[in-house]
Amino acid sequence: MPKKFVSKKEQFTQEQKSKLPVLLGIIGIVLIVGVAFIALNSNDNEGDNNYFGSPVATSRSYVGELISMTTIAPTVENGQIKIPLEVVDTNNIVSFELENNENVLVPLMAYITPTGRLFAGSSMCEPCRGRTFSLAGETLVCDTCRTTYSIENHSFISGAPSCGSYPPVNLNPIVENGTIIIELEEVLNWRIRA
Template sequence: MKNDREEKKQKFTQPKKSKAGLYSILGLVAVAVMISSYFILGNSKPSDSANALADTGQKMNYSSNAKLEQTVVPSKVENGKEVVTTLGTVKEKKFIKTEYKANGKTVPLTAFIQPDGKVMVAVSYCEPCKGDSFHISNNQIICNTCGTIWDLQTLKGLSGGCQAYPPQALTYSLNGDNLEIPQAVLDSWSPRV
C-alpha cells in the first residue's frame, strides 16, 4: 500500500514531460504536406499556354489600334463532348464566343489565338462582375462589363477590379479539326466566386 501511495505521489510531483518535440514534428509534417500539395496539385493561376493544345503555327500580334470583338458561333454536343468550335473557325475569326447548353446548364465559352500562336479555350465569364463578353486589344483581353485587363498570353491581371478572375482556361482535346471538352467538365463547372 505504501508503494502505491509513493507511485501516485511521484506522478503528481514529478514535472510533466514536454510535448514540444512532438508538436515540432507535427508542424514540420504539416508544412511539408502543404508545400508538396502546392507543387503536386499546382496553383490555381493559369500558366503560359498550359491548356493550349492546338497551335496555328503563326505568332499573333493584336494591334493597339484595333478592338477585336468576340464572334458568336454555334456549338454542339456530340458523343458526350461539347464541340466548342473548329480550329479553322478560330484561325479565321481569331476570337470566338459560344455557349454550352445541356443538362440544364449554360456555360459561356470562348476560344482565341494567343500571341504565341496557340489556341486557348476558356469560360467566357468574369465572375465578380458577371461579365460574359470580352474584346482583345494590344495583346490584352478586356472584360466588356468592368474593363479589367489581363495579359492575353498568361491571363495575368494587369488592371481593374477583377484581376484575380480571368476567363478560366479549360483543358480541351483536338479531335480532327474540333476543339472538344467533355460534357462532365462543363456540367460540373461553377464560378470561382
C-alpha cells in the first residue's frame, strides 16, 4: 500500500490531533506512582517505630561514649523471662544467656535506645558468631566484626555486609509494673539464621 503524501498546504491547514489524552495519561500514572510511594514509605516508618515499641525510660545520649554490656541473671518463671527495667535503665545495655529447646545457649541482650525505647532480643551477629555488642554514639556495634547498626531500628550502617543482613532479632518484650517480660517460647524457638 503506497504512503499518502501530505502537501505543505495540508500540513498547516489540517486540524492537529489533540495530545491532551496522552498528557493526562502520563500525569495520571505519575500521580498513582507518587501516592503508592508515599503510602509504602509511611508504612515502613510505622514499622520502625513499632519495632521497639513506645518509650519506657527517659531519653538519653550515648554520643561520645562506648558502653559495654553488663552481664545479668534474669528470672525465669511461668514461661516468662523477667528482668527489672531499672537494671537495664541503669546499665543501658545488659546481656544474659538461656538455652533453647535444642540445648543451645542463646545469647540475649536488652538496651534502652536514645529515645527511651526498649530492645530485648538476640545478641548474636549471626554470620561472624559475635555474641556481644556495645553502644557507641547512635550505633549498636558488634564487638567481634565491628559491624554497626542504627540503635533505633537496627538498620545496617557499616561493616561486613553479610553480618549487616542479620541484625539482632527483637523478641517482643513487654513492660509491666517495672519488669521487662519476654515469653520463654520466643527463646526456645530461636535459631541462627545464617
